[in-house]
Amino acid sequence: MACPSEIVCKAPANRPVVGRFAPSPTGRMHAGNIFAALMAWLVAKSQDGSIVLRIEDLDRERSKACYVDAVQRDFEALGLTWDKGPYFQHDRDEAYREAFRLLQNKGLxxxxxxxxxxxxxxxxxxxxxxxxxxxxxxxxxxxxxxxxxxxxxxxxxxxxxxxxxxFTDLVQGDYRxxxxxxxxxxxxxxxxxxxxxQLAVVVDDAAQGVTSVVRGVDLLCSTPQQLYLQDVLGLEHPEYAHIPLVVAETNRRLSKRDHDAAIDELLARFGSPEAVIGHIAGITGIAATCEPATPEQLLNGFSLASLPHMFADKVQIAWR
Known part of the structure; x- marks a missing residue:
């Protein structure tokens, strides 16, 4: 049996860095969502990049208008600013349909x-x-x-x-x-x-100029599928960074449905947006302490080169 071929994917060099926030409006944000957004912001801004806000409301039944408004207010309160958007998936069906037709025409x-x-x-x-x-x-x-x-x-x-x-992930290293x-x-x-x-996110990232994707390590195994889709559709590859998941007791993932570490509860517990950001930065290793901080203050000590060491061998971080 012949050995399978191997395609090593690399993101094009010397492009403007564009990261993204991509929340699903199915509930209020929790600590894990905030950690992912904070990391996306730091990775992009440390490279003089910009941030796109995309509301991933592909699941029409579970997405709620009240959460669309709430997530934007939450980002603003936390100091997680964006430069373009918000964009919405619910009005992108024709773009997805066009990509789907291309796949059909290729007999795939x-x-x-x-x-x-x-x-x-x-x-x-x-x-x-x-x-x-x-x-x-x-x-x-x-x-x-x-x-x-x-x-x-x-x-x-x-x-x-x-x-x-x-491909080589900025956090997890080589993955195949x-x-x-x-x-x-x-x-x-x-x-x-x-x-x-898989199809929607690839089409949206390309259309919105996203070159930097920061998300949870649970999506690492989906990335080769998206790289393949990008190749088939003639799209460029972003650079990827898959960060550890923030988990609750007994390694259970934080959930919007269960109201785990929800932002209202975080604000009530810690007293201010800066204290929430500082606590998340401290327990995840972004900062040396859990002292209150803004994203801008954390940016001063953030280095892209430190990512692999910051989360070395970590796939989960316990919320406390």
Whole structure:
């Protein structure tokens, strides 16, 4: 068996740095969201860059107008300023549709009739492993597709090559993933016709000039899929930095749904936006102490070169 090819992805040099805040308006921000936004701001501003605000309201059912307003007020109160936006995903369907048509024209998309229950019954991953789509619907005949479409609306999957995608993350270092064996063909459109996150985020980052993506390490394994999409769509690669997750007790992720370390509670506990920022900076290692600080004050001691050492071997940071 031939060895898979490897594509090493590098972000183009000498571009203006444009970072992004990309909150989902499904609840009030919590400490983990603030940490991610603060890091995105510091990484961009330390390179004389700018910040885009994008409201990721792709999930129409869970997104609420009240949270759209609240997230902007929260960023402003915390001193996390942005330079362009806000942009919204809810009015970007035509851009996603155009990208989807390009994938179709390249013969890279096929309908998938599998339910989530079907997939997990066929190949349930072990704890900590990524689900790999087994290709169940890839080779269906036209007749089989017509028959299945009578009872179920299909999602749409993107065919991936037997290729290793590799890149160097500013925090996690070298990372590589074989798209065929470690991911499988992935969704670009859901069965309800909504476009999938992977496609939307790639199209939006390119359209909004984003060159610096800072986000949680839980999305590290999605990055090779997005790099592949960028290549197929003829888009440039951003530079990526995947930071540790802030977690609650027993390593549970902070959640908007559970109101974990929500911003109102943080302000009540610490007394001021500066105290909230300072505490988060202290427990995550951005600053040496938890003393109150503004993002501007933290910028004075921030160095891009220190990122790998700041979070060395950390994938989680306990909230306290």
């Amino acid at each position: 998309v096929y309908p998938c009739f599998c339910s989530r229950a079907d997939l997990h019954a066929a190949s349930a991953p072990h704890r900590g492993e990524k689900f790999v789509y087994p290709g169940t619907c890839k080779n269906l005949t036209d007749e089989q597709r017509k028959e299945r479409a009578l009872t179920r609306k299909p999602a749409q999957r993107l065919i991936v090559p037997d290729t290793v995608y590799a 993933q074989n798209l065929a064996t470690e991911c499988g063909d992935f969704l670009v459109q859901r069965s309800d016709q909504a476009f999938a996150y």
